[in-house]
Amino acid sequence: MRSVMKPQPATAAGALLSSTHRMAPRKSIDLAAHLMDLCRTAGLSGHEAPVRNVLRRAWRPLVDELSGDRIGSLWGIRRAARRPAGRILLAAHMDSIGMLVTRIQDGFLFFAAIGGIDARVLPGALVQVHATRAGGSTALPGVITSRPPHVQSADEKRKVTPVHHLMVDLGLSAAQTARSVEIGDLIVFAQPPLRLGGDLLLAPALDNRASVAALTGCLAHLRGQALQWDVVAAATVQEEEGFAGAYSSAFAAQPDAAIAIDVTFGRQPGLPEWKTFKLGEGPTVSFGPNLHPQMGAALMEVAAANAISCARDVMPLHSGTDAYAMQVSRAGIPCGLVSIPLRNMHTPVEVVAMADVEQAARLLAKFVLALDGKFRKRLKVHP
Amino acid sequence: MKPERAAKPAATLPGLIRQLSEAVAVSGDEHAVRQIVLQALQNSADKLEVDALGNVLATRTGTSRRRERVMAAAHMDEVGVMIVSIESDGLLAIEAVGGLDARVLLGKQLWVGRQRLPGVVGATPVHLLKDEDEKRPVAFDALRVDIGAASREAAAKLVQPGDRATFATSFRNLGGSLRGKALDDRVGVALLIELFRSTRFEFDFTAAFTVQEEVGLRGAQVAAFAIDPVAALVLEVTPANDLPPQPGETENVRYNTRLGHGAALSLADSSTLYPRALVQHFAAIAARDQIPFQYRQPGGGGNDSGGIQRRRSGIPVLALSVPGRYIHSPAALVRLSDVRAALQLARSALAELPRMPRRPSRS
Structure with a gap:
């Protein structure tokens, strides 16, 4: 049904990552370890500093310059070897969904959602509260309240408990809690990153740290390679709360073209097949009103030329990604969208296949290497 | 194409x-x-x-x-629709592009894709409708477009997911009013x-x-x-x-x-x-x-x-x-x-x- 090509053996990406390029020999990057690092680090929408710091360390050896927009997005910039034939913005949002303390009552923490939290998965979830009064970096372990079936009325049993009825219990006395926690403190899922069987990786915040890792992988591929276009790799802020970092980064960077890297729905029961993609069969390339048809076509061509398995992801309306914002920046920016299939989106147990992350990295790098003096002209043609 | x-x-x-x-x-x-x-x-x-x-x-x-x-x-x-998937029986699943009411699509002819293939949005015969469904508005995910392809393979030769379709309406000048x-x-x-x-x-x-x-x-x-x-x-x-x-x-x-x-x-x-x-x-x-x-x-x-x-x-x-x-x-x-x-x-x-x-x- 979809133009899925033969899956690539997982070793190919690894081999490429560790191969030596002509300009600068380098160590290979362990993308899985890097991704698990990113997932262990908090970075809720509007509060991305911790994950930005991890990323700054990872990107410094891979880029010519580190910079950013004025609201916290991080840019890793690679300069073209000669006069640049264009500038491309590669954007993956680094923020993740989470929760925020709104009220403290009798030692319990009421909270609000940051981003699209699914209230159904919250009761009984293990969390960490980044308690400012307890020293800022201290993460206090907690659990989200749930009411045993025994005490629920028949009516309650049929309903999803809304977020504003739930609380975090730190197991501390009311006085201890009041001493440690402040209104506005952040709450993250405590689920540690974990390798599942085969090639799968489980963690909270894989949306969108998986794509950030792919961006890191792309920069690693490009290291030592002569480029014809300038590349701005951006880890954007606040995607989950309205794409703020994509708006500001696209406006400031003024690119000739942009690619958003995000996650898409992995195949799982109960979802329509057309909206979901099997894990491990490669990244997807999107088509729809937010995306420039030439960007989609060019990404598919690069994928085919490099034997990267890649499915078409069709998006009739809002892509729900940074591409939505970048496209309408200034006088308009041609956008592409590369996505990594992910199961259980916006829950503490998001799952991706590492091969898809690696293939996304490879696709982005091969695409950047294929950018030449003629590509800007191609974008002027609306087929 | x-x-x-x-x-x-x-x-x-x-x-x-x-x-x-x-x-x-x-x-x-x-x-x-x-x-x-x-x-x-x-x-x-x-x-x-x-x-x-x-x-x-x-x-x-x-x-x-x-x-x-x-x-x-x-x-x-x-406004119109996008083909989002081709099913095994050759029928096409669609989603709305823009503010389109699924109810106006039932039983209509469409032009599908750049090549304007004729297609129809089918509807369950009223004889076979359950009582509760007669009063329930139809939803987009229940609609299918039939372009006459007998199989997924046959349909895939004519359209691909991402293609658009809209109403197949010929324009009429009604004298004083225009309809289209x-x-x-x-x-x-x-x-x-x-x-x-x-x-x-x-x-x-x-x-x-x-x-x-x-x-x-x-x-x-x-x-x-x-x-x-x-x-x-x-x-x-x-x-x-x-x-x-x-x-x-x-x-x-x-x-x-x-x-x-x-x-x-x-x-x-x-x-x-x-x-x-x-x-x-x-x-x-x-x-x-x-x-x-x-x-x-x-x-x-x-x-x-x-x-x-x-x-x-x-x-x-x-x-x-x-x-x-x-x-x-x-x-x-x-x-x-x-x-x-x-x-x-x-x-x-x-x-x-x-x-x-x-x-x-x-x-």
Whole structure:
């Protein structure tokens, strides 16, 4: 049904990552370890500093310059070897969904959602509260309240408990809690990153740290390679709360073209097949009103030329990604969208296949290497 | 897939509307209308370009030495559906592109893809409907398009996910009224083509034929940024809900606009509050020149004005619309006298546009 090509053996990406390029020999990057690092680090929408710091360390050896927009997005910039034939913005949002303390009552923490939290998965979830009064970096372990079936009325049993009825219990006395926690403190899922069987990786915040890792992988591929276009790799802020970092980064960077890297729905029961993609069969390339048809076509061509398995992801309306914002920046920016299939989106147990992350990295790098003096002209043609 | 070739642009206004109405240009794939527009303007535009999103921006230099720029916009796209998957039996699953009611698709013929394959949206025979389903509106995920392909493989040779489809409606001139699909906003596109070809203003005039209005006013936003005008006019088709009262009602007070009552000036809608000075200028010109006009009842809905008004440091914008019944359905209906009134008012009011307040400096 979809133009899925033969899956690539997982070793190919690894081999490429560790191969030596002509300009600068380098160590290979362990993308899985890097991704698990990113997932262990908090970075809720509007509060991305911790994950930005991890990323700054990872990107410094891979880029010519580190910079950013004025609201916290991080840019890793690679300069073209000669006069640049264009500038491309590669954007993956680094923020993740989470929760925020709104009220403290009798030692319990009421909270609000940051981003699209699914209230159904919250009761009984293990969390960490980044308690400012307890020293800022201290993460206090907690659990989200749930009411045993025994005490629920028949009516309650049929309903999803809304977020504003739930609380975090730190197991501390009311006085201890009041001493440690402040209104506005952040709450993250405590689920540690974990390798599942085969090639799968489980963690909270894989949306969108998986794509950030792919961006890191792309920069690693490009290291030592002569480029014809300038590349701005951006880890954007606040995607989950309205794409703020994509708006500001696209406006400031003024690119000739942009690619958003995000996650898409992995195949799982109960979802329509057309909206979901099997894990491990490669990244997807999107088509729809937010995306420039030439960007989609060019990404598919690069994928085919490099034997990267890649499915078409069709998006009739809002892509729900940074591409939505970048496209309408200034006088308009041609956008592409590369996505990594992910199961259980916006829950503490998001799952991706590492091969898809690696293939996304490879696709982005091969695409950047294929950018030449003629590509800007191609974008002027609306087929 | 072979792109369709645009025919020579029609000479008369109804002829131009017919040609535009029958072109297929669902939001995000405005190619067919863009070709007609480019061809229609090639001899009158001093500058003609297509931007990164696919908007057509056409400029006629003004006669005055004051280098002010005024923008007028009409959107090329229409609501429709996107093929999202081909099923094993050769049927196509679809999703809405733009504000489209699934109920109006049941039992209709569609044009599918650039090659305009005929297809139909099937409906369960009424004999086999369960009682509760007879009263339940159908949802998009229950609709399938049948292009006559016997299998997934056969269908995949003709269409692919991402292709668009829209109503297969032939345009009809009913004598006084025009009936066709996508009159929202092909009537506006035709008006803008006519206005552009026939008039050279004092100011530089840029006509923006925009993309993706129906999915969030997206083309207009980037066009307004690029053009950076002192003022803008949006040419639209707005709903006319001027039907007799429903059983139980004594009077229809929520008509929005009425056919045959002239061009409609917007005061407020969900995307824009229109500057009083612009509204009054257009109303004054209409009254002086005896051009029929009406006010669109303030309320919901929106148009490219919302995308234009908030670009850069703010752009004064007005919407001038032709009332249309049954828009976003297989066949909308407009009155030709309203179309002509809108053209005349746009031309006269723009020609005498007062100087716009100076914008703050950008230092």
